[in-house]
Amino acid sequence: MTESVVTVKGIEQTNAYSRTIRFDWDAEASPGQFVMVWAPGMEEIPLSLSSVGDEKAITFKVIGDDTRFLGDLKEGDRIRVRGPYGNGYDLSAERILVVGGGIGIAPLLPVLKAKRVDAVFAARDAAEVSYADPIGEELCGKHWICTDDGSMGEHCNAVQMVSKVLETEGYDMVIACGPEVMLFFLLKLLNEKGMRCQMSLERYMKCGAGVCGACMIDEHRVCRDGPVFTGEQISRMTEFGTGCRDACGTFVSFR
Amino acid sequence: MGSLRVSIGSVRLDRPGMVASGIMDETGASMIRMLRSGAGAVVSKSVGSVPKPGHPNPNFTETVGGCVNAMGLPNPGIDAFGEEMRTAVSEGPIVGSVFGASPEEFAMLADRMEDYGACAVELNLSCPHAQGYGMELGTDPKVVAGIVSAVSDAVSVPVWVKLTPNTHILTQIASAAESAGADAIVAINTLKAMVIVPEFAKPLMSNKTCGLSGRCIKPVGVRAVWDLHKAVSIPIVGVGGIEDHRDALEYIMAGASAFQVGTGVLTRGPEVFADINAGLESFMEEHGYPDIRSMVGVAND
Numbered sequence: 001m002t003e004s005v006v007t008v009k010g011i012e013q014t015n016a017y018s019r020t021i022r023f024d025w026d027a028e029a030s031p032g033q034f035v036m037v038w039a040p041g042m043e044e045i046p047l048s049l050s051s052v053g054d055e056k057a058i059t060f061k062v063i064g065d066d067t068r069f070l071g072d073l074k075e076g077d078r079i080r081v082r083g084p085y086g087n088g089y090d091l092s093a094e095r096i097l098v099v100g101g102g103i104g105i106a107p108l109l110p111v112l113k114a115k116r117v118d119a120v121f122a123a124r125d126a127a128e129v130s131y132a133d134p135i136g137e138e139l140c141g142k143h144w145i146c147t148d149d150g151s152m153g154e155h156c157n158a159v160q161m162v163s164k165v166l167e168t169e170g171y172d173m174v175i176a177c178g179p180e181v182m183l184f185f186l187l188k189l190l191n192e193k194g195m196r197c198q199m200s201l202e203r204y205m206k207c208g209a210g211v212c213g214a215c216m217i218d219e220h221r222v223c224r225d226g227p228v229f230t231g232e233q234i235s236r237m238t239e240f241g242t243g244c245r246d247a248c249g250t251f252v253s254f255r
Numbered sequence: 256m257g258s259l260r261v262s263i264g265s266v267r268l269d270r271p272g273m274v275a276s277g278i279m280d281e282t283g284a285s286m287i288r289m290l291r292s293g294a295g296a297v298v299s300k301s302v303g304s305v306p307k308p309g310h311p312n313p314n315f316t317e318t319v320g321g322c323v324n325a326m327g328l329p330n331p332g333i334d335a336f337g338e339e340m341r342t343a344v345s346e347g348p349i350v351g352s353v354f355g356a357s358p359e360e361f362a363m364l365a366d367r368m369e370d371y372g373a374c375a376v377e378l379n380l381s382c383p384h385a386q387g388y389g390m391e392l393g394t395d396p397k398v399v400a401g402i403v404s405a406v407s408d409a410v411s412v413p414v415w416v417k418l419t420p421n422t423h424i425l426t427q428i429a430s431a432a433e434s435a436g437a438d439a440i441v442a443i444n445t446l447k448a449m450v451i452v453p454e455f456a457k458p459l460m461s462n463k464t465c466g467l468s469g470r471c472i473k474p475v476g477v478r479a480v481w482d483l484h485k486a487v488s489i490p491i492v493g494v495g496g497i498e499d500h501r502d503a504l505e506y507i508m509a510g511a512s513a514f515q516v517g518t519g520v521l522t523r524g525p526e527v528f529a530d531i532n533a534g535l536e537s538f539m540e541e542h543g544y545p546d547i548r549s550m551v552g553v554a555n556d
């Protein structure tokens with residue numbers, strides 16, 4: 001891990017809901033890893049790297065105070081990053097299907113850059129997903145788009161889309177990132193089909209480095225043992241899809 | 256082969272290393288994982304009366320030779336923690352760490368930990384970054400004595416007192432704790448510290464100050480245990496910067512009957528305990544020590 005104060009090289013509107021900040025940072029990183037990001041005026045938060053070369057990027061959905069703060073930054077402003085943390089994806093499988101849901105598409109871009117594979121991009125509406133179409137054209141073998149409201153691509157959710165794709169295509173690994181409900185039902189589908197997968201999980205993070213125990217899901221530290229876990233690991237997690245720990249460490253049920 | 260068994264007063268452990276409070280010990284499942292990794296016991300996260308989120312992020316960063324934190328004692332509160340304890344105690348020894356603002360609060364929390372099955376209670380009188388708690392109480396011998404005697408009256412399990420190195424009267428505080436009925440001294444907690452980000456001309460931590468841990472504090476901890484070994488006759492548990500068996504041996508030879516590992520879990524992973532155990536066994540074999548006890552305090556002779 002390294003920590004640096006980096007300069008915002010560019011900040012762009014990724015889609016209707018998200019922004020991307022680019023910065024030069026020579027830390028070595030692999031697809032699926034994340035950084036802890038901070039500047040005075042915000043709380044430090046975990047964000048996945050959406051680009052892992054010498055020019056790095058973070059892409060985030062503006063949902064609260066800290067992502068709004070980051071979204072309002074201008075070229076030339078500074079942020080402190082520490083990391084990269086976590087294990088990243090294992091890309092050794094031959095035929096990989098990538099499945100990104102909503103903001104979960106962005107952290108998968110480094111996977112697509114590292115290896116030419118197929119992808120499903122799922123989102124609420126066209127405004128959230130249209131940016132991914134040219135990326136799919138450029139980087140993927142085949143790619144499919146679906147939206148909850150039918151405004152672009154197939155009118156269905158990510159899991160239904162994957163199910164449809166699997167009728168005609170064969171893969172030996174699925175790599176997925178997105179909301180936990182999506183991952184939950186996707187894992188169910190893949191287990192039924194006996195397919196292997198890796199999924200990136202999220203939990204509330206403090207140290208990000210594997211020492212404080214804030215981000216536990218069952219006996220796993222999401223920040224250090226993950227955030228990418230295998231389907232076998234996730235299938236044994238009792239807290240996956242059922243609840244998470246808040247900042248106090250209290251278990252909060254999802255329903 | 257030499258035995259790894261140790262006794263800290265009446266607490267007997269199969270292995271000499273414990274997980275220090277605040278490190279992967281907030282949930283039942285994580286405590287079980289650490290016991291299975293080769294820890295002799297787990298000291299729980301310090302728990303208070305009510306749920307507490309702790310200080311906002313940033314509250315942690317790596318530094319040269321260690322790390323700093325200003326977690327601010329986040330915990331789910333003693334009621335909710337019962338569930339985590341019940342899960343963990345079936346798997347091995349758990350020391351219940353508690354923090355409070357008064358003798359009565361400490362006594363109540365310790366009593367609850369005993370009910371939950373803790374093999375001992377550890378009083379956190381040493382956190383450097385929680386106002387009104389920890390070090391603010393733990394640097395006054397009279398206050399320490401009051402808390403320790405209230406807890407000793409309330410529980411029948413051993414009472415361990417965790418002290419701060421951020422004082423010039425460490426041995427007086429320890430003696431006060433011993434006279435008040437403490438069964439062991441745990442030393443050290445983190446060193447009060449600060450990190451400033453030059454580009455922002457501001458402290459990094461939301462709490463401004465923080466506590467330094469890891470290898471860089473080991474010589475401070477070893478010296479503290481050395482001084483304590485001369486000052487008190489109750490057992491001492493050494494903690495601060497232990498990452499391998501030679502680090503642990505420094506504490507043992509300074510006078511510690513057992514030790515705890517915190518930041519070492521970050522730098523070496525949960526495997527740190529298995530590695531230390533193996534290292535201690537081969538060291539004892541090579542140097543002709545039959546057990547851990549035969550090495551305790553030998554550097555003083």
Ligand SMILES: Cc1cc2nc3c(=O)[nH]c(=O)nc-3n(C[C@H](O)[C@H](O)[C@H](O)COP(=O)(O)OP(=O)(O)OC[C@H]3O[C@@H](n4cnc5c(N)ncnc54)[C@H](O)[C@@H]3O)c2cc1C
Nearest residue numbers: 045046047048059060061063064065066067202203204205
């Ligand atoms: C490993 C990891 C990688 C992530 N990668 C991305 C990414 O690439 N793009 C993206 O948009 N989001 C990502 N997130 C989620 C992101 O951290 C939250 O959206 C962000 O913290 C929200 O902060 P806020 O102040 O804007 O919103 P708030 O209103 O503070 O919080 C909204 C929600 O964000 C989550 N959150 C807040 N603080 C934290 C924290 N310290 N740790 C974890 N979750 C938190 C909680 O679920 C909370 O309910 C990632 C999370 C993790 C754990």
Ligand SMILES: Cc1cc2nc3c(=O)[nH]c(=O)nc-3n(C[C@H](O)[C@H](O)[C@H](O)COP(=O)(O)O)c2cc1C
Nearest residue numbers: 275276277301379443444468469495496516517518
């Ligand atoms: C992230 C973190 C959280 C901690 N939380 C607590 C705590 O709740 N109670 C406590 O008594 N000590 C706490 N400590 C201090 C450790 O238990 C230990 O005394 C200190 O870190 C020195 O040991 P080490 O160098 O092996 O980490 C914490 C330390 C760290 C790094």
Ligand code: FES
Nearest residue numbers: 206208213215223
């Ligand atoms: S956030 Fe501290 S262990 Fe994961």
